[in-house]
Amino acid sequence: xxxxxxxxxxxxxxxxxxxxxxxxxxxxxxxxxxxxxxxxxxxxxxxxxxxxxxxxxxxxxxxxxxxxxxxxxxxxxxxxxxxxxxxxxxxxxxxxxxxxxxxxxxxxxxxxxxxxxxxxxxxxxxxxxxxxxxxxxxxxxxxxxxxxxxxxxxxxxxxxxxxxxxxxxxxxxxxxxxxxxxxxxxxxxxxxxxxxxxxxxxxxxxxxxxxxxxxxxxxxxxxxxxxxxxxxxxxxxxxxxxxxxxxxxxxxxxxxxxxxxxxxxxxxxxxxxxxxxxxxxxxxxxxxxxxxxxxxxxxxxxxxxxxxxxxxxxxxxxxxxxxxxxxxxxxxxxxxxxxxxxxxxxxxxxxxxxxxxxxxxxxxxxxxxxxxxxxxxxxxxxxxxxxxxxxxxxxxxxxxxxxxxxxxxxxxxxxxxxxxxxxxxxxxxxxxxxxxxxxxxxxxxxxxxxxxxxxxxxxxxxxxxxxxxxxxxxxxxxxxxxxxxxxxxxxxxxxxxxxxxxxxxxxxxxxxxxxxxxxxxxxxxxxxxxxxxxxxxxxxxxxxxxxxxxxxxxxxxxxxxxxxxxxxxxxxxxxxxxxxxxxxxxxxxxxxxxxxxxxxxxxxxxx
Amino acid sequence: xxxxxxxxxxxxxxxxxxxxxxxxxxxxxxxxxxxxxxxxxxxxxxxxxxxxxxxxxxxxxxxxxxxxxxxxxxxxxxxxxxxxxxxxxxxxxxxxxxxxxxxxxxxxxxxxxxxxxxxxxxxxxxxxxxxxxxxxxxxxxxxxxxxxxxxxxxxxxxxxxxxxxxx
Numbered sequence: 162x163x164x165x166x167x168x169x170x171x172x173x174x175x176x177x178x179x180x181x182x183x184x185x186x187x188x189x190x191x192x193x194x195x196x197x198x199x200x201x202x203x204x205x206x207x208x209x210x211x212x213x214x215x216x217x218x219x220x221x222x223x224x225x226x227x228x229x230x231x232x233x234x235x236x237x238x239x240x241x242x243x244x245x246x247x248x249x250x251x252x253x254x255x256x257x258x259x260x261x262x263x264x265x266x267x268x269x270x271x272x273x274x275x276x277x278x279x280x281x282x283x284x285x286x287x288x289x290x291x292x293x294x295x296x297x298x299x300x301x302x303x304x305x306x307x308x309x310x311x312x313x314x315x316x317x318x319x320x321x322x323x324x325x326x327x328x329x330x331x332x333x334x335x336x337x338x339x340x341x342x343x344x345x346x347x348x349x350x351x352x353x354x355x356x357x358x359x360x361x362x363x364x365x366x367x368x369x370x371x372x373x374x375x376x377x378x379x380x381x382x383x384x385x386x387x388x389x390x391x392x393x394x395x396x397x398x399x400x401x402x403x404x405x406x407x408x409x410x411x412x413x414x415x416x417x418x419x420x421x422x423x424x425x426x427x428x429x430x431x432x433x434x435x436x437x438x439x440x441x442x443x444x445x446x447x448x449x450x451x452x453x454x455x456x457x458x459x460x461x462x463x464x465x466x467x468x469x470x471x472x473x474x475x476x477x478x479x480x481x482x483x484x485x486x487x488x489x490x491x492x493x494x495x496x497x498x499x500x501x502x503x504x505x506x507x508x509x510x511x512x513x514x515x516x517x518x519x520x521x522x523x524x525x526x527x528x529x530x531x532x533x534x535x536x537x538x539x540x541x542x543x544x545x546x547x548x549x550x551x552x553x554x555x556x557x558x559x560x561x562x563x564x565x566x567x568x569x570x571x572x573x574x575x576x577x578x579x580x581x582x583x584x585x586x587x588x589x590x591x592x593x594x595x596x597x598x599x600x601x602x603x604x605x606x607x608x609x610x611x612x613x614x615x616x617x618x619x620x621x622x623x624x625x626x627x628x629x630x631x632x633x634x635x636x637x638x639x640x641x642x643x644x645x646x647x648x649x650x651x652x653x654x655x656x657x658x659x660x661x662x663x664x665x666x667x668x669x670x671x672x673x674x675x676x677x678x679x680x681x682x683x684x685x686x687x688x689x690x691x692x693x694x695x696x697x698x699x700x701x702x703x704x705x706x707x708x709x710x711x712x713x714x715x716x717x718x719x720x721x722x723x724x725x726x727x728x729x730x731x732x733x734x735x736x737x738x739x740x741x742x743x744x745x746x747x748x749x750x751x752x753x754x755x756x757x758x759x760x761x762x763x764x765x766x767x768x
Numbered sequence: 769x770x771x772x773x774x775x776x777x778x779x780x781x782x783x784x785x786x787x788x789x790x791x792x793x794x795x796x797x798x799x800x801x802x803x804x805x806x807x808x809x810x811x812x813x814x815x816x817x818x819x820x821x822x823x824x825x826x827x828x829x830x831x832x833x834x835x836x837x838x839x840x841x842x843x844x845x846x847x848x849x850x851x852x853x854x855x856x857x858x859x860x861x862x863x864x865x866x867x868x869x870x871x872x873x874x875x876x877x878x879x880x881x882x883x884x885x886x887x888x889x890x891x892x893x894x895x896x897x898x899x900x901x902x903x904x905x906x907x908x909x910x911x912x913x914x915x916x917x918x919x920x921x922x923x924x925x926x927x928x929x930x931x932x933x934x935x
Contacts, residue, residue, distance in 0.1 A: 342803045411771030524881040527779045554864040558879040728782045732799040739795040751931045754819040
């Protein structure tokens with residue numbers, strides 16, 4: 162992700178900016194109104210678009226343009242427009258106003274759909290915005306090398322629209338990811354976000370039509386340049402929409418799960434591959450289009466070698482990155498397919514009887530199993546859950562039995578699988594830094610620096626642990642008896658060589674946890690009498706005061722303790738209960754601590 | 769896949785609420801974001817951390833439980849396996865792929881059958897018996913080996929501080 166830091170760019174606030182824009186526009190309109198009051202304003206132009214039939218009336222100084230004029234309002238407006246088009250200052254003001262409208266529209270959408278933006282969203286939005294502006298600046302001046310102001314204007318307006326939609330879709334994506342972290346999002350905000358995404362998608366379709374239309378006149382290159390970004394935008398938006406839909410489906414499923422759990426689990430099993438393939442297709446298409454777009458730009462700018470080698474260099478870098486990404490995705494997909502085939506061929510699905518015997522939930526997702534795959538170690542998991550785990554690690558999640566999933570291509574080929582890819586290990590995220598000092602060329606140009614850093618998930622080699630069986634067994638023991646430290650369990654297992662025997666040892670008290678782990682039952686001491694003698698000379702004053710508080714708080718704490726056995730349906734209540742439980746724990750710990758100190762000082766005094 | 773992670777976290781939260789292990793409380797800081805939890809763990813008895821209630825923050829990845837969460841104490845800590853910024857260095861929290869210290873067997877590392885409860889229990893036993901081979905905090909590891917009294921004194925101070933008792 163390219164990261165841009167802009168420090169020295171002065172940005173006026175929106176209110177001031179829109180006020181100034183509106184003022185400027187009204188000044189222009191006023192100028193235009195004044196201008197068309199002139200008798201032969203239209204003759205100044207050589208277009209001769211309109212005759213001026215009502216010259217007489219316009220001589221009248223008290224003439225009111227809208228009411229007394231025979232011309233219709235529409236004509237009047239178009240007159241004003243004609244005047245303004247002719248005046249360069251007015252044109253700039255109108256463009257400025259259009260930008261202002263766009264920003265205001267964006268703000269309105271933000272208020273309506275997103276409400277207050279979170280800090281990270283703000284940050285990302287800003288980064289994305291400057292990034293977009295920067296790349297498009299390079300594109301317009303460096304690659305297409307536009308010569309005429311009209312063309313620049315057209316490209317600018319095209320890209321500002323596009324950028325606007327890009328930013329909105331990015332924002333929706335961030336917000337969707339955020340909402341998916343919370344179980345209690347109101348239904349309404351999902352609807353709003355979905356509506357926004359659908360609108361963005363529709364608009365991008367419309368822009369695509371426009372780009373076809375323009376390309377029809379402007380040639381293939383223009384079409385390709387224009388449409389690439391649009392297609393990217395629509396693909397990304399569609400991707401978010403589908404992910405969102407799947408997520409909503411998940412959430413709804415959860416609500417209706419008890420009703421038709423068998424059916425649900427069937428759908429659930431199918432859902433894994435669907436979402437995987439959707440993800441893969443969208444990612445790959447987006448990357449491919451991006452790659453083609455960049456190659457196209459590269460060829461184009463090589464022919465014209467316009468701005469600087471820097472641009473070409475950056476493009477090359479980025480193209481290389483895209484290429485690498487695609488390669489990585491492809492390898493990952495091959496790995497996925499391999500693991501899936503391996504699963505299907507080597508590990509049978511559990512039979513109904515086995516499922517009944519094993520009444521546990523799937524240990525990966527903690528949900529009920531209506532169908533499951535069985536590993537050689539007899540552990541059962543959901544097919545989808547198991548698949549996604551084995552993609553990254555080739556051992557049984559429960560007992561750590563190393564499964565023999567070796568991709569043959571990695572064994573006999575030079576370029577091995579993703580998981581065993583040495584390149585993958587060596588590759589470091591690379592950064593490059595670009596500083597643009599505008600004031601060197603023209604004093605008012607801004608200066609900014611861009612740091613493009615590519616963060617890639619570095620996957621490392623998985624080393625199969627051959628001597629891990631002992632640890633695995635110890636861990637099994639520990640899951641049964643968490644209070645037995647791992648080292649103790651391992652010690653015992655060394656002699657017993659069997660989980661069952663060790664478990665027996667623990668149960669019969671032959672193997673005990675070190676003293677520190679033994680839990681001693683404590684009863685809340687309610688009959689404590691403050692000992693003024695001790696308090697006076699040994700205890701810190703603060704502690705004494707605390708103790709007095711606790712004796713009164715005790716009553717309140719006792720009934721909060723019972724809250725522990727409830728799991729409320731309402732999230733706010735859950736939060737409250739959790740808070741109380743935390744307070745209770747701290748209170749009790751404090752009380753015990755003070756009590757203990759008191760006891761130790763007492764024994765000290767006695768001796 | 770945040771949907772399935774959310775369901776699993778909800779299930780874990782429910783379990784931790786209904787059958788809380790002794791001295792452990794954990795749950796989302798704010799249910800707006802279910803992927804950030806706060807946990808309170810009580811120092812194990814018979815150790816220098818006995819009696820303290822240590823708050824820690826757990827941050828879960830979107831593909832939980834395929835990847836482990838990150839854990840960081842939010843109070844001051846002095847322990848061989850806890851970085852000075854509070855991050856916990858314990859093998860159960862390391863993904864099977866990465867091995868920062870280069871000696872852990874993959875059997876000790878993260879697997880999706882682990883849970884918040886197991887992590888917290890492991891952290892408690894880590895408090896009881898530090899692993900001074902993996903020095904996340906070299907000073908603490910050195911002091912633990914060479915000057916146990918001083919270590920105990922510092923731990924005692926931390927315990928008092930977490931309880932809000934003036935030292």
